[in-house]
Amino acid sequence: MDLDQLTRRLREFASERDWDQFHTPKNLAMALVGEAGELTEIFQWLTPEDSARIMEDPATAQEVQNEIADVFAYLLRLADVLGIDIAAALTGKIALNEVKYPAALARGTAVKYDKLRTEH
Incomplete structure (x- = not known):
């Protein structure tokens, strides 16, 4: 799936739930920062070496993947709402x-x- 398809899918997802009213640039930017914080929290207190091996643990790898997906989703949604x-x-x-x-x-x-x- 390319970026345009992902953007459309997120737009449809929000529209089907009547969330466009909540997806203002301010709210999306704040949600993006929140999700980036959740991603950062996974790495907090790890040594550089531990952080480089983080994907070796399947449960932690799934957490990282989910948080990266959340960050990406909010970034794509924000760009879409702003016409970027x-x-x-x-x-x-x-x-x-x-x-x-x-x-x-x-x-x-x-x-x-x-x-x-x-x-x-």
């Missing part, structure tokens, strides 16, 4: 980041783009 082509928005953002973070300067460093040229 999420694939085009991401494509544009990648192009901007390619300018902000030239590979020759950014390779192997987590330095923010506005510090890259002054520190390296």
Whole structure:
């Protein structure tokens, strides 16, 4: 299923339940942050090594998958309500980041783009 099909499916899901009245940009953004928090909670207090192995436990892997799906669903729904082509928005953002973070300067460093040229 592609992004357009997923977006339509979520739109139909909300419409069939008369939830459009609740799916305001503010509410969807807040729900998105809440779900991202639930995803973050799974990783809270894990070591970097434990977090890298999180998908090895089937029950935890299912939790992670469900929370990622929730985050994605709210993000798609928010983009739909706002009339944003999420694939085009991401494509544009990648192009901007390619300018902000030239590979020759950014390779192997987590330095923010506005510090890259002054520190390296």
